[in-house]
Amino acid sequence: MKKRKNSPLIIARPEHGISRKLMSPNALRILYRLKDKGFIGYLVGGCVRDLLLGREPKDFDVVTNATPHEIKRMFRNCRLVGRRFRLAHLHYQDEIIEVSTFRSQAADEPEPVPKEAHEAEPRKPRMLKDDDGMILRDNVYGTPAEDAQRRDFTVNALAYNIVDFSIIDYTGGLADLSAGIIRTIGDPVVRFQEDPVRMLRAVRFAALLAFTIEENTRTALVAAADTIVRATPPRLYDEILKLFLSGEGSRCYELLRQTGLFAALFPAFSSWLDAESEGFPHTRFGEMLNHVDSRIQQGCKVSPPLLLALLFGEYIHEKAERFRRLGTPWQQSINAAVAEFMGETCPIVMIMNRVGLALRDIISQQMRLKKIPGRRPESFIARPDFNDIIEYNRITCGNKKDISKQLDWWEAQAQQQEQEPHKLPNKTRTPQRKRKKRRRRRNADAENRTGNP
Ligand code: ATP
Ligand code: MG
Numbered sequence: 001m002k003k004r005k006n007s008p009l010i011i012a013r014p015e016h017g018i019s020r021k022l023m024s025p026n027a028l029r030i031l032y033r034l035k036d037k038g039f040i041g042y043l044v045g046g047c048v049r050d051l052l053l054g055r056e057p058k059d060f061d062v063v064t065n066a067t068p069h070e071i072k073r074m075f076r077n078c079r080l081v082g083r084r085f086r087l088a089h090l091h092y093q094d095e096i097i098e099v100s101t102f103r104s105q106a107a108d109e110p111e112p113v114p115k116e117a118h119e120a121e122p123r124k125p126r127m128l129k130d131d132d133g134m135i136l137r138d139n140v141y142g143t144p145a146e147d148a149q150r151r152d153f154t155v156n157a158l159a160y161n162i163v164d165f166s167i168i169d170y171t172g173g174l175a176d177l178s179a180g181i182i183r184t185i186g187d188p189v190v191r192f193q194e195d196p197v198r199m200l201r202a203v204r205f206a207a208l209l210a211f212t213i214e215e216n217t218r219t220a221l222v223a224a225a226d227t228i229v230r231a232t233p234p235r236l237y238d239e240i241l242k243l244f245l246s247g248e249g250s251r252c253y254e255l256l257r258q259t260g261l262f263a264a265l266f267p268a269f270s271s272w273l274d275a276e277s278e279g280f281p282h283t284r285f286g287e288m289l290n291h292v293d294s295r296i297q298q299g300c301k302v303s304p305p306l307l308l309a310l311l312f313g314e315y316i317h318e319k320a321e322r323f324r325r326l327g328t329p330w331q332q333s334i335n336a337a338v339a340e341f342m343g344e345t346c347p348i349v350m351i352m353n354r355v356g357l358a359l360r361d362i363i364s365q366q367m368r369l370k371k372i373p374g375r376r377p378e379s380f381i382a383r384p385d386f387n388d389i390i391e392y393n394r395i396t397c398g399n400k401k402d403i404s405k406q407l408d409w410w411e412a413q414a415q416q417q418e419q420e421p422h423k424l425p426n427k428t429r430t431p432q433r434k435r436k437k438r439r440r441r442r443n444a445d446a447e448n449r450t451g452n453p
Contacts, residue, residue, distance in 0.1 A: 042144070053209065085103065208252075284313075372409055
């Protein structure tokens with residue numbers, strides 16, 4: 001039987017393998033509360049996709065027909081967030097669950113014509129797009145079908161209904177999920193125009209799930225790759241972290257390169273990568289990504305400054321060499337190189353100043369590791385970025401025997417400091433600087449009063 005437009009495919013509980021045992025108990029509690037109060041409550045998005053694929057979801061998102069204010073009245077741990085679209089965050093001890101109200105379709109609907117004269121005051125447009133078709137504001141609640149249509153990819157639009165534990169599929173997501181396909185919902189040209197970040201999301205999901213990007217979606221993506229710079233720089237920074245810290249950074253990078261997204265995001269760095277240095281191609285970037293991937297796959301954390309130092313360290317070093325050849329001391333050369341790197345990267349991908357400084361420290365503190373024990377090793381070990389400094393060294397030059405020995409010495413010291421902090425003399429205390437005695441200057445008034453010249 002043919003499926004009517006807008007009527008979803010429903011997969012009953014016995015026909016799919018999603019069990020409530022695999023769900024967040026908090027998310028389940030929210031769904032039951034919504035149901036008890038007479039509202040619709042679905043799990044939606046990435047968690048349904050991941051549960052169907054047998055993967056552990058990163059987070060659980062709930063969607064409902066209750067408005068944000070109704071949600072707030074129902075849950076004491078609720079905070080309303082978002083300016084573009086109000087949604088509720090329900091806070092639990094170790095997780096935050098996002099509960100959003102069904103949104104309407106991403107379509108250019110004409111504004112309703114006011115019937116009465118008193119209604120003719122200026123209205124807020126239902127959906128505001130800029131001249132290039134990018135959505136600027138979208139704050140209209142909709143139906144479950146509309147909500148599914150405005151999501152990014154078919155595999156991300158599946159819903160799990162708490163009423164009968166069924167899966168609801170409005171967009172053909174289940175078929176794409178079993179075929180391993182990332183396909184935009186609707187016209188990919190329009191969807192990437194509305195939100196260019198969807199291009200990075202397509203790459204991330206394709207890499208992470210080992211899916212292929214459907215042909216029309218890919219063609220539109222390649223054609224629109226240069227427009228990625230229209231997304232805001234802080235958002236692009238967040239997405240870059242998600243891509244390279246996904247555990248499949250190498251595969252993400254491959255796709256970013258093939259589609260032209262990488263060159264658009266990092267134009268200067270990308271052309272440096274394509275050129276050779278002293279007759280050698282730049283292969284370290286790829287090697288570093290492999291290291292990061294294997295660490296993440298082993299369950300280790302990689303901090304954003306360490307990630308950036310590993311990925312861009314060689315490039316920054318080459319810049320620093322240039323400053324050094326001009327006679328700048330090494331430390332200042334690193335500072336200048338990092339500043340130059342930040343200056344060329346941040347207009348497109350906004351690396352926060354704090355992260356930039358931490359990245360600079362990881363690179364510039366490498367010299368310190370060579371001095372054993374050096375001055376006050378205990379305060380060096382007590383630095384919050386000590387592990388990142390060690391890790392950077394181990395990954396970038398850990399194979400060399402003498403360096404490996406140095407690192408072992410530092411790590412042994414760190415372990416001892418952790419176990420027996422009291423044994424270390426004057427551990428991390430910095431010697432008190434003598435305060436300079438300042439001569440009091442008499443101010444002009446006082447001078448006038450005393451009649452001095
Ligand atoms: P992850 O595993 O990274 O959490 P996810 O698919 O759950 O993947 P989220 O960023 O958590 O991604 O978003 C939740 C859902 O919201 C998505 O599955 C998708 O349906 C929708 N969504 C997120 N970002 C967009 C976007 N830019 N455009 C349209 N829909 C989006
Ligand atoms: Mg998610």
